[in-house]
Amino acid sequence: MDEKDRLLLTYLQNGLPLTPRPFAVWAAKLGTDSADLLVRIQRLKKEGTFGGIRAVLDPRAFHYQSAWVAAQFAPEEWETRTEILWQHPGVVYGCEREHEFNVWFFIAVPAGHDLELHVRCLEKIAGAQKILFLPVRRVYKGTELLTSSGKEMHPERCKDPEKDRTVEASDLMAPAGQERRIPSGTALKETLSAEDIGMIRALQAPFPITDEPYQKIAADIGITETQVIERMKSLTVQGCLKRIGSFLKSAVAAPEAGTLVVWQIPEEKLERSGPELAEFREVLYADRRPAYPEFPYSLYTMIRAETPEALELITRRMQDRIGKWPHRVMVTTRELKKTPVKYFPKDLDAWWQQSRHISETAFN
Secondary structure: HHHHHHHHHHHHHHHHOOOOOHHHHHHHHOOOOOHHHHHHHHHHHHOOOOOOEEEEEEEOOOOOOEEEEEOOOOOOOHHHHHHHHHOOEEEEEEEOOOOOOOOEEEEEEEOOOOHHHHHHHHHHHHHOEEEEEEEOOOOEEEEOOOOOOOOOOHHHOOOOOOOOEEEEEEHHHHOOOOOOOOOOOOOOOOOOOOOHHHHHHHHHOOOOOOOOHHHHHHHHOOOOOOHHHHHHHHHHHHOEEEEEEEEEEEEHHOOHHHHEEOOOHHHHHHHHHHHHHHOOEEEEEEEEEEOEEOOOOEEEEEEOOOHHHHHHHHHHHHHHOOOOOOEEEEEEEEEEEEEOOOOOHHHHHHHHHHHHHHHHOOOO
């Protein structure tokens, strides 16, 4: 790797300019031409130096909603019944865990959809014995909206200067469980037009590594290059598009590298205990979610530990700090689904049309 490669990686991290020939802009800064620059990009990607170029979107800006869901299925039939869950376009991750709530999944839907109503419909359709709806209430470490699994899902985690601040759920998503039974797809954020949504959908495709990438995007969706650039600038102003750039594979903290440990802590102690647990360097992520009589844990921590013995030592140190509150290690025995999050998937409306008849009795 030479000095030009190192400068190129910096440019890739900072983001591509929104001009007709963006790679030519970088090439001029490096004292080379765009053909050499594109060869360098392909070589660095092949060597595994970075994961590629893509649009880094901020789902908080368009009020995307998400939640973990814990489901209880009869052991003899859960494998067949959970196939129904995976057919929902917003269910991007699912796993089996060692608990009576044996199937956990992560679901995300746009603003204007009632997230809990989708979950309750899935509960009815899949025939789950019980489902716990677990939207985030407060984040103590990590600010990403969609705290799912898979390093390819959230490249925007890399070098987030706001990563470690504590945030409210209102910073992250529209309040879940409110204004139930809103018809799906009818109340998107006022500033997000149909053109904006179409642009967000297009930007989730692999980014073209060509001299004129925005022209290629324009041809794919049937508008002009000028319109593509203007819409991308508009999304940037609205905060929806953070940059067109790369992420370094080594900088991505994948949730599956950790183990979920949940804590049963009294309500009045949570606001002290959450930030204190977040201070541990082994904690990759920490947040607060609803507790239920069947699952009385409200503080969730994703902990990095090489062995079960190491994990036990870490949790003991945590208890020394916050008190010996009950906790449970939620061991993932098998991943059942893992796909990238797709914002505004077109097939979500089709799923809703097929399933909306369930919504009238979904909360009964």
